[in-house]
Amino acid sequence: MATLLRSAVLNPEGYRTVRPAGDGGNGKSHSFSSLAPRLDSIEGKTVYLIDTGFGGSGKFLDQLQAWFAERMPSVKTVRRRKTGNIFRDDTKDLWVEVKERGQAAILGVVG
Amino acid sequence: MAVAACSRTLEQEYGIPTAPVSTFEFANVVAGDRRFHGIPLRFIYTPHPVVGMPPSVLRGYIEGKDPATQRTVVDEVVEALTKPVTEDEFVGDFTPPSRAGVRQALLEPDTEDNLQRLFYERGWTDGLPIILPTEERVAAMLSGTNRAPDEVVGEIFLHDTQEYLSFTVEMVAIVGVMAGARAEHLPVLLAIASTGQPSIPGSTTPFACMLVVNGPIRNEIGMNSGVGAFSPRNLANSVIGRAWTLLTINWGYMRLKKQFWTSQGNPIGYNNMCVAENEERSPWEPFHVQKGFQAAESTVSLFRGWSFVNNVVGSSHRTVGEDMFIQLGALPGLYSAATLILDPLVARHLKENEGYRTKLDFSRWISQNFKMPAGQFWGTDLIHMMMAPLAEQGVEPYASWKKLPADTLIAPYDKPENINIVVVGGETSPMWKVADFAYSMSASVDKWRAKPATDECADGSCGLPDEP
Amino acid sequence: MDRRKMLALLGASPALVAGMPTHAETLPEVAPHPATPVLGGPITVLNPAVTPKLAERVPLAPRLNSLDGKTIYLVDTDWGGMGQNDGILQEMQAWFAQHMPGVKTIIKIKKGNFVTDDPGLWKEIAESKGNGVVLGVAG
Amino acid sequence: MSREAGEIEQTYHIPTVAAAGSNVVSFGIGPNVAYNTGMPIRYVGVPFPFSGQPRSVLKGYIEGKDTVSGRPMMQAIVDALTAPLTTDERLSGPAPDAPAAEPRILVASSEDDLQRLFREKGWTDYNPVILPTQERVAAMLRGTHHKPDEIVKSAAGTFGSRRPFTVEKVATLAVMAGAKPEYLPIILALASRVPYQDSTTSIAQMIVVNGPIRTKIGMNSGLGALGPDNEANSVIGRAMTLIHKVIQGYQEGITGFASLSNPLRYDNLCIAENEESLPDGWLPLHVQMGYKPTDSVVTIFTGWNFINSTGWVEQHYAPQFLMRDYMSSLSGMSATLLMDPSVVDLLHGVQGFQTKAMLGDWLSQNVEKTAESYWGNSIVSSMLAPLGRQGLEPYASWLKLPDKAMIKPFANARNIRTVVVGGKTASVWFATDFMPDRGTLIDAWS
Secondary structure (H helix, E strand, O other), X not given: OOOEOOOOEEOOOOOEEEEEOHHHOOOOOEEEOOOOOOOOOOOOOEEEEXXXXXXXXXXXXXXXXXXXXXXXXXXXXXXXXXXXXXXXXXXXXXXXXXXXXXOEEEEEEEO | OHHHHHHHHHHHHOOOOEEEEEEHHHHHHHHHHHHHHOOOOOOEEEOOOOXXXXXXXXXXXXXXXXXXXXXXXXXXXXXXXXXXXXXXXXOEEEOOOOOOXXXXXXXXXXXXXXXXXXXXXXXXXXXXXXXXXXXXXHHHHHOOOOOOOOOEEEEEEEOOOOEEEEEEHHHHHHHHHHHOOOHHHHHHHHHHHHOOOOOOOOOOOOOEEEEEEEOOHHHHOOOOOOOOOOOOOXXXXXXXXXXXXXHHHHOOOOOEOOOEOOOOOOHHHHOOOEEEOOOOOXXXXXXXXXXXXXXXXXXXXXXXXXXXXXXXXXOOOOOHHHHHHHHHOOOOOHHHOEEEEEOHHHHHHXXXXXXXXXXXXXXXHHHHHOOEEHHHHHHOHHHHHHHHHHHHOOOOOHHHHHHOXXXXXXXXXXXXXXXXXXXXXXXXXXXXXXXXXEEEEEEEOHHHOOOOOOOOOOOOOOOOOOOO | OOHHHHHHHHOOOHHHHHOOOOOOEEXXXXXXXXXXXXXXXXXXXXXXXXXXXXXXXXXXXOOOOOOOOOEEEEEEOOOOOOOOOHHHHHHHHHHHHHHOOOOEEEEXXXXXXXXXXXXXXXXXXXXXXXXXXXXXXXX | OHHHHHHHHHXXXXXXXXXXXXXXXXXXXXXXXXXXXXXXXXXXXXXXXXXOOXXXXXXXXXXXXXOOOOOEHHHHHHXXXXXXXXXXXXXXXXOOOOOOXXXXXXXXXXXXXXXXXXXXXXXXXXXXXXXXXXXXXXXXXXXXXXXXXXXXXXXXXXXXXXXXXXXXXXHHHHHHHOOOHHHHHHHHHHHOOOOOOOOOOOXXXXXXXXXXXXXXXXXXXXXXXXXXXXXXXXXXXXXXXXXXHHXXXXXXXXXXXXXXXXXXXXXXXEEEOOHHHOOOOOOOHHHHOOOOOXXXXXXXXXXXXXXXXXXXXXXXXXXXXXXXXXXXXXXXXXXXXXEOHHHHHHHHHHOOOOOHHHHHHHHHHHOOEEHHHHHOOHHHHXXXXXXXXXXXXXXXXXXXXXXXXEEOOXXXXXXXXXXXXXXXXXXXXXXXXXXXXXXXXXXXXX
């Protein structure tokens, strides 16, 4: 029907009000420092290998641990599985441990 | 994704350098996370998939090439932890994108065919034609409720911008018109919207929802709880079920390849199994009364899950419950949740011939008698992912189940109250469906009615206006 | 005309719609409801409905004047497969034996399943002078 | 059953009475006579359900009322064999009072009136339709070289009753469904396969498209292919529901009695196979059926259940194990797996299934269920138990097994098929009991 619709059609994405979810401050701008300072080298350091629970992550990090043991034996690796829900960052205890005993973390694996 | 969220926390709050790893398939999900949180995490990509791959293949990934950069994966991991932070990795102030905003309320006038195309191209539909929400049609729809058009109905969580979007009565009315709903359906749509639950929950698995309506509203708007209740043969069932998906797509921003990544999708999403319970022919109390509502109240009840399995008429020398074990054998039993959808013939047979006085009696019987090998139970990924952590923390009965040899039988439905029963059907055959749907919540319809249901209107003037 | 009456008219049986003359048929003119825009006057569409053809009529066989002294075959079409129907036919047989002893009844189970034909059985019934048949029970 | 009764009456002139459950007897008396058999077989209605009832209840039915006439059951049976024929029962030749032809054009004063008329006539799935104006139908017809008045099929109704329909009728329904002209060939191919199978159980159909047309018209075989999202998948799937109702004349409660029916009927699981992701050795569905890879083919499946794997493949439990566990809940007559390409990578690359057939063979050897559970499925017992009683193997020996004996229901591995569809963001799959037809060449209708 080539005739124009005489009545106007509302825009399904018209006026919207939103409020940010909890962690984002007021949703306006945040200020971040940069990424954490890097290590000069990981030789002799303690690196946490953290499995976030997604299928296959555990096995992947096992292989990574084996690689470090063979190729960079001075790197001490610690395997941990993230507690709590796999979709959110709701872990408190584990990060304190990583801070006290570790110098770096490898996290995986998405998908 | 938890990997990105954990990396951000470690980098920002604990000063720990991190090397997050993802398969290349999720590169665009990682990019989305970067866009909304601003922190340039040093993601390393491996080929896809990691899940299910044997150790030798995973070792190959580690020593092989990152598909995004063609550099060796393990070198990038080491480099992510040691290469000094560069200038452009200093973020400073970052304003995450937001969906707040005022868009032009009316679309440019155009022809019916062009506007149908626009609605599809802009991603506002499920691929099927809609009724164009003209001002007159939306105004007529609004007459279905006594609430003001700008009154806030509920909020829905937007995964990508991590915000709660609050939508108004008018926004729900617009989507109702698009779905082909009438004014008398609006109170049900508002009740659904008030829950803030999307009909397509965010997941890469085919996660889907079901919608059951109880109370007097069922007959007032002519819903179908009888013959062919789940098939497209009734206006209210069709448009209300579909409206929930259009609401999720429009206001929940559940748009494929943008906000939701379901790998295969689920056809249940076209109508969300929208039915009325056949309270008149059921021998038991209606579902909403079990959840604490009065029988005279009208409600919507929402469920979430992945599958339903139909029986194909059980044999005569077994009880209905034992026949259901065949269907239950194909469901994971996550959190002991299941929903049994029974034709009234089956429900009355269970009560009158097999002696189950209440719905809960039958749920208890299933909970005590259905068995599944422990190996199969733990073999379902979601069970392993969601319930293995509970077992590791020693939560019973999961801890002891985890220690059992694979072929030992367990009774996975340890919480009978999670086995829901709904009576639907036209009594042309003793049919039932067993679904792995878990109950999420119910919401009142009455508070959204055109006239509060309790008002008597002697002169009949308070009824609904003439249909436009 | 009141909208609801028009609805009733519109919602009439197929006979009304079918009864329309073959040229463009105008439904009863209705004053447009003020809230609904008349989008460019009357709208003409193609009718999606298909015209079903009635089957050629086939007459039934003449009836028996009475069942006395007759032989009636009770044929089980085996709907449901596991001999679910024999109960009903056996009860029928018992009823005849008790109430109409003059009627001879023979129970037969159809070969093949409930969708396949069994011409051999019908021939056998005819050859052994069967006078009437009860076929059952379709579910 | 009417067919057998008709044969006895017509060939051997023996008076017959048919007994049917009260749930379906109205069809036997009404539409089945008018449109299919033309023979007004005398029916008595037996209260439903009867299968599975104890003998005392069946005795009660015999001593109770016939649900058709309301008279005592046995009296109704005796009358059916003895009461003289009415004039209607003696009719032969063309039926009197044939319904007048449907008008080609309809006119109404507003769109909303027409949307309501289409709903009340049962011509839609009660979701909004695009009104089939002459301009839109003419534009749609440019999608095929077939003439508008060409008869696509005549025996289109349930049980093959005569409902001749033209290419223009299909184009009209295609417009209503929201189709583009380039979808018309597939929709015509679907229409050419009526009547679709129906049942009082929750039966449903699935549409799988193979070949070049998938990409030509923008179907989705990847992320979220099962919907609801892609226009071609959604519209073509829905068009089948409109064909089922309007062309085949399936109306619940009149010519159809599906007690709960199946939510899949909203879109008939319309998908395209993800042929691009198939590893070598794994052939597209239509090539397995004998078509050329360059043929565009639509295959219609019929079945009841589609069981979801729920989550990803679990490392310690290979994908074929969980498939085996869930498939033991299917009837065993047929199975079609809908598999995400990531699962195919695991089965082909890691588990060593070089072809779809090898997976079918493994499952055929490993899916087990008790004899009791096998025969407990009424479709299996209705269709296969009688064949077993006549000595057909393996059903004959399975009938003799004790209840708890284990059998391999998918003895014929060719009844297990695999269709690959999905976007690789999760290693998920569906196990279904859907059975394919032999496929239809879409190019014949382009």
